[in-house]
Amino acid sequence: MSGATIEHQFADLGDVTLHYVSAGAGDPLVLLHGWPQTWYEWRHVLPGLAKHYRVIxxxxxxxGDSSRPAGGYDKATVANDVWRLLHDHLGIARFFLVGHDWGGPTAFALAGAHRDAVRRLAILDVAIPGDGNADISQAGRRWHHAFHRTPDLPEALIQGRERLYLSWFFRNYTYRPDAISETDIDEYVRTYAQLGAIRAGLAYYRAVHEDVRHNEELLKRGKLAMPVLALGGNRSWGRRMEVLESCRRVAEHVEGGVIEDCGHFMPEEQPGPLLEQLLAFFAGGR
Amino acid sequence: MNEPLIEHAYADLDEVKLHYLRAGESRAGRPAVLLVHGWPQTGAMWRKVIPExxxxxxxxxxxxxxxGDSTRPQTGYDKRTLANDLWRLLRSLKIRRCHAVGHDWGAPTVFALAVAHRQAVRSVVALDAPVPGDGSEAMASGRWHHFFHHAPDLPEALVAGREAVYLGHFFRHWGARTDxxxxxxxxxxxxxxSRPGALRAGFNLYRAMAQDARDNRRALAKGKLKMPVLALGGPEGRGRGKLALESWQRVAENVQGGxxxxxxxxxxxxxPRELLDRLLPFLASAP
Incomplete structure (x- = not known):
């Protein structure tokens, strides 16, 4: 990762301690990861972004290395953690925002709650719960959504087999199964095998009905007005044009489409084309 | 009156050996009833209705x-092949016609038997299961385990050694009560x-569903089933309620139930008692 020094820091926010990495200087740009990942999913695009932005x-x-509270996995609460990190802890008033997978609904909740603070928003390979489409699980094809919502059972099956389970997604939801190496998987498993991490990850899925209700309320105040970039992977388990279609139901100004030869794990599968799209999109807001 | 004896028997059909429970006298003119279980069960699921x-x-x-205690071939988990196993079991016992009752995956298996041998199957009873290829999405709709079981290798790897955890989930949560x-x-x-290969075989029932739907659509092109059908669903827990009847009405002409x-x-x-009260009059009235 030449050219960017990545600093690891922690922010004690009271009920939760967030681990975050930061690099670069300039206008703040915030990257929110999804499941079953951590900040580490951004490692390939982070240096390129850090040449122009203060990336967090x-x-x-x-x-990851954040703490694992018993509750608060609805995306409004998760988004408020990020807000407290940026606004209260780091003193940042306005920022660019990117969310992948569950980081996408989290970014949407953050942008909906702080409409003037989020200058531009990029949503990667995820649909927004409460967008008017009854089902973000593609009619059950994404079986892990309903499996993860089942109480206790997934914990009991995954415990001690975290690597096996996470690897399945990395190998099957990608277009190129070698995009995420064994060494990279080591890093994800290092934190997901820790006590409470699987529970916390599953809780993101278990809160989806609450997310739907929250977002429906939020949309009663109008769609998001800041520019939105929506990108999906066009292969394998990538969501293709579903991302753009979902974002158009919740935001006024949406551009985007697909990234070619890319599955679900966009920042690791096609970091070059993604970086290009992100830089062009955020440059429009400088 | 003594309880009829339930015998354990085996039929060697070359590529597969079937274990089966057998009860009731096999005297001339006495009709046969075939009871076909689903997942994650075995023939033992019929223990409460077999005596009567x-x-x-x-x-x-x-x-x-x-x-169960049948052998576990590498392939052949499409319902047409499973039904053909049952057909060969009947032939090995010199049984020419029978009533066929199926629960869960046993019901699509019975459907496959009935369309392949329309004269030999006198009547069909389908319990809490639709038919793949009936023109609806009823089979897998709202049931994550269908899609999970469909994934190659993963469910075997997660469930192996934890069969009691996994099966216990369905046994506790799919009925009207947890007990x-x-x-x-x-x-x-x-x-x-928990026997080697049994999880694989069970998940293969689900992996063959697209094949089943194709086979059934092709079979239905020659016409719906004409023998009487009784289709019953459970309205509680994760039972399919009226879905069972609605599905069988799309694939058979003479359907009753609910x-x-x-x-x-x-x-x-x-x-079991309420089921027998529906089953016995239905079987008695079938030709």
């Missing part, structure tokens, strides 16, 4:  | 290919599914 990439509540 | 059925019928309750099964009853199913009050998915074990 937290581990979300319960995941 | 056996007073009137020769009762056969096999373990499907790959499951449908005793610890001993669950232990028997877990024993069967819901069995108070039952979840495990109809034959939750409400």
């Amino acid at each position: 990439a937290p581990d979300l509540r319960g995941l | 059925l056996a007073r009137h019928y020769l009762v056969l309750a096999p373990d499907l290919r790959g499951l 449908v099964f005793s610890a001993e009853e669950i232990a028997e199913y877990v024993r069967a599914y 819901v069995l009050e108070g039952a979840g998915h495990w109809i034959a074990e939750e409400k």
Whole structure:
């Protein structure tokens, strides 16, 4: 990662301690990861972004090296953690924002709650709960959504087999199964095998009905007005045009489409094309 | 009157050896009833209804290919092949016609048997299961385990050694009550599914569903089933309620049934008396 010094820091926010990495200088740009990942999913795009921006990439509540509270995995609460990190802890008033997978709904909740603070928003390979589409699980095809919502059972099956389970997603939801190496998987498993991390990850799925209700309320105040970039992977388990379609139901000004030869794990599968798209999009807001 | 004896028997059909339960006298003119279980069960699921059925019928309750105490071939988990195993079992016993009752995956298996041998199957009873290829999405809709089981290798790897955890989930949560099964009853199913290859065979029932839907659509092009059909769903728990009847109405001409009050998915074990009260008159009235 030449050219960027990545600093690891912690922010004690009271009910949760967030681990976050930061690099670069300039206008703040915030990267929110998804499941089953951590800040580490941004490692390939972080140096390129840090040449132009002050990049901040937290581990979300319960995941990575952040602490794992018993509750608060609805995306409004997770988004408020990020807000407290940026606004209260770092004194940042306005920022660019990117969310992948569950980081996407988290970014949406953050942008909806602080509409003037989020200058531009990029949503990567995820649909927004409460966008008017009854089902973000593609009619059950994304079986892990309903499996993860089942109480206790997934914990009991995954415990001690975290690597096996996470690897399945990394190998099957990618277009190129070698995009995430065994060494990279080591890093994800290092934190997901820790006590409470699987529980916390599953809690993101278990809160989805609350997220739907919250977002429906939020949308009663109008769609998001800041520019939105929506990108999906066009292969394998990538969501293709579903991302753009979902974002158009919740935001006024949406551009985007697909990244070619890319599955679900966009920042690791196609970091070059993604970086290009992000830089062009955020440059429009400088 | 003594309880009819339930015998354990085996039929060697070359590529597969089927274990089956057998009860009731096999004398000339006495009709046969075939009882076909689903996942994650075995022929033992019929234990509460076999004694009374056996007073009137020769009762056969096999373990499907790959499951229970039958052998576990590498392939052949599409329902047409499973049905052909059952057909060969009947032939080996010189049984020319029978009533066929299926629960869960046993019901699509019975459908495959009935479309392949329209004269030999006198009547069909389908419990809490639709038919793949019926023109609806009823089979997998709202059931994550269908999609999970469909994934290659993963469910075997996660469930191996934890069969009691996984099967126990379905036994506790799919009925109207969490206490449908005793610890001993669950232990028997877990024993069967903990044998090497049994999880694989069970998940293959799901992996063959696209093939089943294609086979069934092709078979239905020659016409719906004409023999009488009784389709019952459980309205409670994770039972399919009216979905069972609605699905079978799309694939058969002469269908009756609906819901069995108070039952979840495990109809034959939750409400055996009420099931017999529907089953016996239906079988008696079938040609």
